[in-house]
Amino acid sequence: MFVAPRKLTQLRKFCALADDDSAPNISDNYRDMWSAVLELAGAEATLNPELHSYVGERNVLKLIRNAQNWFNSKNQGVGSFLWICTVLDLDPNLTRTAMLNGDHKWMQ
Numbered sequence: 001m002f003v004a005p006r007k008l009t010q011l012r013k014f015c016a017l018a019d020d021d022s023a024p025n026i027s028d029n030y031r032d033m034w035s036a037v038l039e040l041a042g043a044e045a046t047l048n049p050e051l052h053s054y055v056g057e058r059n060v061l062k063l064i065r066n067a068q069n070w071f072n073s074k075n076q077g078v079g080s081f082l083w084i085c086t087v088l089d090l091d092p093n094l095t096r097t098a099m100l101n102g103d104h105k106w107m108q
Helices: 005-013 028-045 049-055 057-072 082-090 092-100
Strands: none
Touching: 028 057, 028 082, 028 092, 057 082, 057 092, 082 092
């Protein structure tokens, strides 16, 4: 479920903020790690059967609800959805909509 650098570039084209260099200057490894967190949360929130086979049937609804709550949270602390969008220079509204609707055109 890792967002490869090529996929991150496509995600940024699909959901990027204006090209204004406002995103923090971070290493590729750090960017890749937070991209993977974003992709995993999207998979959890959109019923990815491959992922859910590992957590068991009883935990699936809780996992989905927690992931959806994370995407909709107003929290801006480290590791929050809004913080990750800032770090990756993504528009939170476009990214949230794409991820929660399972619209992964940026991954193709």
